[in-house]
Amino acid sequence: MPGCETVPVPEPITYLDHAATTPLRPEARAAMLPWLGERFGNPSGAHRVARAARQAVDEARDAVAEIVGCRPGDVVFTSGGTEADNLAIRGAHAARPGAVLCSAVEHEAVLKPVRQVGGTTVAVDQRGALDLDALEDALSPEVTLVSVMAANNEIGTVQPVAEAVELVQRRAPEAVVHTDAVQAAAWLDLTAVAGGAHLIAISSHKVGGPQGVGTLVVRPRTALRPLLLGGGQERELRSGTHNVAGIVGMAAALRAAAAGRRATTGRVAALRERLASGLLAEIPGAVETSGSGATHGAGGTAGRRLPGTLHLCIPGIESEALLFLLDEAGVCASAASACASGAQQASHVLAAMGVTPALGSGALRLSLGWTSTAADVDRALDVIPPAVARLRGASAPVAQHVQGSRA
Amino acid sequence: MKVLAAMSGGVDSSVAAARLLAEGHHVVGVTMKLWGGESDTGCCSVSDVDDARRVAQQLGVAHHVWAFTDDFDRHVVDHYVDAHRRGATPNPCIECNRHLKFDRLLRRAEAVGFDAVATGHHARVVERPDGTRRLARGADRAKDQSYVLYVLGQPELARTLLPVGEMTKDDVRAEAEALGLRTAGKPDSQDVCFITSTTGRQGFLGRRLELRPGRIVDEGGHDVGSVDAVELVTVGQRRGLGLPGGGTPRYVVDVDVPGATVRVGPERALLCDGVELERLVWANGPLPVGTPVEAQCSAHGRPRPGIVAADGPASLALRFDEPQRRVAAGQSVVLYAGDEVVGGGTVVR
Numbered sequence: 001m002p003g004c005e006t007v008p009v010p011e012p013i014t015y016l017d018h019a020a021t022t023p024l025r026p027e028a029r030a031a032m033l034p035w036l037g038e039r040f041g042n043p044s045g046a047h048r049v050a051r052a053a054r055q056a057v058d059e060a061r062d063a064v065a066e067i068v069g070c071r072p073g074d075v076v077f078t079s080g081g082t083e084a085d086n087l088a089i090r091g092a093h094a095a096r097p098g099a100v101l102c103s104a105v106e107h108e109a110v111l112k113p114v115r116q117v118g119g120t121t122v123a124v125d126q127r128g129a130l131d132l133d134a135l136e137d138a139l140s141p142e143v144t145l146v147s148v149m150a151a152n153n154e155i156g157t158v159q160p161v162a163e164a165v166e167l168v169q170r171r172a173p174e175a176v177v178h179t180d181a182v183q184a185a186a187w188l189d190l191t192a193v194a195g196g197a198h199l200i201a202i203s204s205h206k207v208g209g210p211q212g213v214g215t216l217v218v219r220p221r222t223a224l225r226p227l228l229l230g231g232g233q234e235r236e237l238r239s240g241t242h243n244v245a246g247i248v249g250m251a252a253a254l255r256a257a258a259a260g261r262r263a264t265t266g267r268v269a270a271l272r273e274r275l276a277s278g279l280l281a282e283i284p285g286a287v288e289t290s291g292s293g294a295t296h297g298a299g300g301t302a303g304r305r306l307p308g309t310l311h312l313c314i315p316g317i318e319s320e321a322l323l324f325l326l327d328e329a330g331v332c333a334s335a336a337s338a339c340a341s342g343a344q345q346a347s348h349v350l351a352a353m354g355v356t357p358a359l360g361s362g363a364l365r366l367s368l369g370w371t372s373t374a375a376d377v378d379r380a381l382d383v384i385p386p387a388v389a390r391l392r393g394a395s396a397p398v399a400q401h402v403q404g405s406r407a
Numbered sequence: 408m409k410v411l412a413a414m415s416g417g418v419d420s421s422v423a424a425a426r427l428l429a430e431g432h433h434v435v436g437v438t439m440k441l442w443g444g445e446s447d448t449g450c451c452s453v454s455d456v457d458d459a460r461r462v463a464q465q466l467g468v469a470h471h472v473w474a475f476t477d478d479f480d481r482h483v484v485d486h487y488v489d490a491h492r493r494g495a496t497p498n499p500c501i502e503c504n505r506h507l508k509f510d511r512l513l514r515r516a517e518a519v520g521f522d523a524v525a526t527g528h529h530a531r532v533v534e535r536p537d538g539t540r541r542l543a544r545g546a547d548r549a550k551d552q553s554y555v556l557y558v559l560g561q562p563e564l565a566r567t568l569l570p571v572g573e574m575t576k577d578d579v580r581a582e583a584e585a586l587g588l589r590t591a592g593k594p595d596s597q598d599v600c601f602i603t604s605t606t607g608r609q610g611f612l613g614r615r616l617e618l619r620p621g622r623i624v625d626e627g628g629h630d631v632g633s634v635d636a637v638e639l640v641t642v643g644q645r646r647g648l649g650l651p652g653g654g655t656p657r658y659v660v661d662v663d664v665p666g667a668t669v670r671v672g673p674e675r676a677l678l679c680d681g682v683e684l685e686r687l688v689w690a691n692g693p694l695p696v697g698t699p700v701e702a703q704c705s706a707h708g709r710p711r712p713g714i715v716a717a718d719g720p721a722s723l724a725l726r727f728d729e730p731q732r733r734v735a736a737g738q739s740v741v742l743y744a745g746d747e748v749v750g751g752g753t754v755v756r
Contacts, residue, residue, distance in 0.1 A: 320473050324519050394518035
């Protein structure tokens with residue numbers, strides 16, 4: 001056995017997994033630091049220390065309300081996007097039982113609660129966008145809750161939430177509309193995107209805030225039962241002592257993201273386009289999963305895709321093997337959703353779009369964010385095509401896969 | 408070398424990874440997620456993945472989880488169910504080694520640049536002067552796993568490392584303890600990883616095939632009892648048939664699934680002169696007719712001397728020197744020369 005071993009050379013990290021989580025913004029860190037140091041307090045108390053903490057939470061509430069376009073009193077702080085989605089679906093269903101609908105490409109944090117309450121999914125088209133005709137067919141006066149995400153986490157497709165709201169108002173006027181805006185919040189003007197929804201879920205860490213905190217916006221007169229019972233915080237909708245540091249960090253991150261949105265979306269969309277065209281040119285057979293439609297750039301309203309998300313299906317390779325090679329080269333990416341053990345799972349999103357398992361098994365999601373640079377794109381373009389070529393060289397039946405196309 | 412350490416979350420593969428690292432190899436840990444359903448502990452439950460990951464962290468090596476659940480369903484679970492449907496007795500661990508660990512994983516490892524794959528099996532790979540390799544029994548005879556690894560041919564043996572094969576199980580545990588590995592005291596895995604103790608074999612198979620009640624008849628064809636599921640009965644089985652005790656012990660000597668009939672008889676009715684094998688695997692080419700071998704018919708069975716009596720295009724007849732108890736169809740018979748595996752196959756119905 002040869003004694004020569006290959007010690008991996010430490011590479012600079014090329015982080016292309018911002019849809020999983022994005023680095024903490026300095027504004028968020030600065031806002032949090034006092035609450036991780038000398039400042040503290042339970043906002044529910046009746047003394048000066050408590051009042052100071054209360055004020056910090058109230059000011060954060062104002063900031064979130066302004067960004068989402070709701071009243072401060074509509075903001076319910078949660079432990080994250082998953083709790084916000086669960087509170088929306090299970091809480092609304094518990095308050096007003098009835099038929100529940102959601103798109104077939106929702107995140108599991110929506111999909112699983114919808115399944116639990118016996119709800120059904122509505123089809124999407126080949127780009128992963130909600131099929132509005134299918135929604136119209138599925139709507140009836142018995143429907144009490146409809147959930148449509150603002151933008152998809154895997155493929156980045158921006159969903160027609162406003163159109164869905166309009167349909168719901170027409171066909172099921174009593175129904176509540178929930179939108180999971182977890183992926184959209186970093187990129188889109190939430191006042192426009194989620195304007196008509198009764199419930200809106202946001203996660204702090206997807207916009208550059210800390211992990212473990214989120215928001216559910218609950219519009220006035222939206223019937224909702226709490227998941228957690230206790231001290232009655234957050235208008236009885238979310239008991240539990242406030243995560244003050246997390247809440248002020250989330251508000252600061254949302255503010256920073258909103259202030260820089262125009263510049264960041266334009267810059268990142270351009271990076272993404274260069275990455276997409278480079279990879280599509282260099283990797284024979286690669287398909288851009290959400291189609292090659294317009295990216296939702298700065299100020300655009302008719303956008304079809306988040307500016308930071310690039311999802312490819314690469315025939316003739318396996319995602320896990322590609323991700324391994326990319327990881328070794330310091331390129332952090334993902335395929336689909338990961339399960340509790342860390343293994344990659346088959347994507348329900350791709351299945352709903354009609355992507356064949358053969359093509360979907362070579363899924364690659366590259367998601368850019370506010371810290372992404374031209375150097376990241378350069379590095380990805382240097383690393384990914386040779387990695388794919390290497391894997392294709394190693395696996396025999398490539399040719400027929402390359403010929404294959406999406407169903 | 409760059410070595411992929413297949414880490415199940417057990418003590419053997421933990422120590423295997425640690426030893427490779429100590430030898431100076433570049434080690435990356437991979438845990439295979441094989442089974443998506445319920446499991447007691449199996450090799451792929453979240454808690455076992457946790458153990459593997461924590462050991463990898465402790466050793467300072469990267470750890471990945473690779474999902475081969477579809478392949479496992481097809482090659483191991485479906486095969487298991489089909490075998491029972493035919494009244495055969497499958498060995499899913501061997502199918503997993505054949506199709507998953509030493510095929511799927513090995514190929515993936517090679518594709519992404521590993522020189523070898525290491526597992527925590529108690530067996531050894533020995534190199535012959537002519538450059539070929541043989542799988543040999545592990546140093547700990549009581550824990551020897553060469554039987555379940557006979558499916559490795561030369562290409563697989565050339566890329567397989569078995570770092571704990573020279574150790575006793577006690578040594579492995581002592582080394583794990585000395586290194587402070589959290590898996591040091593973990594019990595050995597038992598039974599079939601995809602069948603839970605609560606559901607059992609009957610519950611698992613009952614959901615996947617129609618289990619049919621059957622008659623139990625004696626050698627004269629007289630009804631002596633009945634079984635709930637003829638698909639669950641194995642040749643050689645003595646217990647669990649619900650036959651009255653006392654008298655000469657009676658064994659299952661034949662299972663006729665289409666006829667829903669189990670035939671029982673005394674031990675001598677179980678004896679046979681030989682066995683026919685298919686799905687043959689050879690360490691380094693087929694053995695000619697007349698070659699003496701030692702045949703091991705279960706994971707920890709005693710090797711029985713015999714001779715290669717005849718060979719066909721895809722099968723082989725083995726004759727035992729002394730009559731032996733019949734081996735159930737679907738079971739593997741592994742052929743040894745001394746400590747070395749020379750080949751093997753599964754028993755033809």
